[in-house]
Amino acid sequence: METLINNLIASGLFGAKPSFDVVAAIVEFVAGAVVFLVVAMPFAGVVTWLERRVWARIQSRVGPNRVGPQGFLQWLADGLKNICKEDLIPAEADAPLFKLAPYLVMLAFILPWSVMPFSSSLILADLNVGVLFFTSVTALTVVGVLMAGWASNDKWSLIGGIRSAAQIVSYEIPAGLSIFPVVLMTGTLSMQGIIQAQGWAPQHWFVFANPFTFIAANVLFVSALAEGNRTPFDLPEAESELVAGFATEYSGMRYTFFFMAEWGNLFLIGALMTTLFLGGWRFPHVSDNVVVMNILELITFNVKVLAVVFVSMWIRGTLPRVRIDQLMTLCWKYLVPISFADMIGTAVWVAIWPDGNAFMGYLMFAGGLAVLAVFVRRVVYYVRRSRMELYFRPGI
Amino acid sequence: MPAGLFWFLAALSILAALGVVLQRNPVHCLLALVLTLLAIAVLFIGQDAIVVGFLQAIVYAGAVMVLFLFVIWLLNLPVESGPTGHLALKLFGTLAVAALLAELAVFLVPSRLQLKFSSAHAAGYGSIDALSQTLFSEYLIAFEVTSVLLLVAVIGAVALARRTTQAELQERKEASARVEKAA
Amino acid sequence: MVSLSWLMALSAAIFVIGVGGFLTRRNILVMFMSIELMLNAVNLAFVSLGSRLGTMDGQVIVFFVMTVAAAEAAVGLAIIISIFRSRETVHADDLTLLKW
16 A cells, blocks of 8 residues: 555646645545445445345246346346435424434445455455454444434334334344454454465365364354344334334335445455454465465455345345244354353363464365265255246246 | 544534433433444543443343333333423532632643643553453452342332232232231 | 644533533433433543554553443343333433432
8 A cells, every 4th residue: 555655646637735634534434435335335236136136036936137238237237216206304304314314324334345355456445443343334224224223213123223222222232242263273353364364275274273263153144134124033124023123114215225325234244254254355375476476365355245235135035024023033042152162162272272273274174075975965955846836947 | 632632522422422411312322322422432432441341332232221212112201291390400500610620720721731642552552451451460359249239220120110010019918907906 | 634622622512412411401311312422422532642642542442431331221221121111211300219
């Protein structure tokens, strides 16, 4: 970053004697805007299309396939439609707060991108408290959601807001606690530091480092789904009970903001999982060219993130919604004690093997492959068995 | 911390703090409080107290705010209609505020506070390593006592806020009947 | 770099606003919020002074203040709820049972 800024200053783009801070601020601002406009917003859009296609396949429907090849441009059409719609503010609503809420949710969605480690060089700010930053700014979502729920002055919105707040605040605890095993093993909170402590090969990923981190990865994934209001934990906007939860009264662009943040959050979930447990952007050293390496790392990171995103779509297409008491039971009676035990277990493990146990990595990886093989066999069996009824045509 | 940032945050936090005190709707007061606390969190981060700043954001914006909001909604508080309270209280309140304002003015007299001025910190100042080093060595006993305090607070809060169930009321009635019978 | 006096002045100003709010508002919840304001003003002073002295002690104390504030909020709000259950009010002037 600094060399880039120095080069920019030397090139004379900013006049004769620019101050380093000003140029750095401009560069960071532009980089942030580019990340947001080129990566975050289109990603959120494309994911809506992808998700609808994946559900359609799971539920043996066709899904959107009219706009563009395979319906790929559906998200653009939806976005344009939403922008063109009227922006309604209910007469009884608390107008300033009602207007402010979508921006707050959006803010909490955009801020984590500044510590997103896309590759070894592509990161806006490698804070030494990166993971803490990530969790603390995503915690701001709750303010926006509660504000939206309350300011709408509507029962469905308020119930949705309360549910969302209870859910986010509760699930933050297991999510935070399952980050700690990784922090214990690496001794750092920086995103890049955590990725560099892992290897490119799966047996060097933290998810396979020891049994405790494997459990922590699963707990984190479940908690992240709950924090992102994803099915089976989508109670705040349960369509069948609450119309659209805290977003009931919103329309037009403000509604789009809520839903962009919601689908964009999928990327954040995937990125957090990838960074902490799945080896991040690590790729074998195949080239001395920095640019080539960075592109390969960028692709690796995104493929891993998309794999996690796909799993969460799969879950959304498969599982029914849980009840609110089941949600709270799962969090406080199961996930919180499990993640505490996990943390202690990891601490003991680190005390016994300070440099990690290489054999355990291979063993866990082999075990994971075996579980995956059994799972794939079952899936193939059921797909084959129901093929006649499904009228299976992968090309639609 | 750049001076411009400080002035912005100072103005923001004072305006928001006034918002807490002056607004009539408790929910608006609460949101102003959250704004104040977030501004203070950024002031912490600006002075290299990074971990404490982010903890402030998590603890207040995340947990304490939700707790307050739940209670406001649970009690279904109306918007206050007008100024209330005794005149005497207002008088003493004004006196106390005036006294504190005088103290505040003293701070603004230049060169009153002669502390060692170190604008550049040693590497790692405010990092989680440095914080935990201090926390788990010098302040270990205080830390342990805090954990007990939190446990007591949790139990106390549950004991205070939970409603007595019908079964428990029945049980108590039976117990007192038994005592009367024995007597 | 901002001089220490200004930081202390800001801290004192927020503290004064908190005191004023606590003494003039009669809604217990808003009084509670004023207490949070005062606690955070003191936190700001701790961090500023610690930062100028180059020690971590200020920040550690802020950590403790935050824990105590969280505990205080939990217990205090529980008390408010149980008061509201029995008296149907959160107005401080109406709670005069212990007044002689």
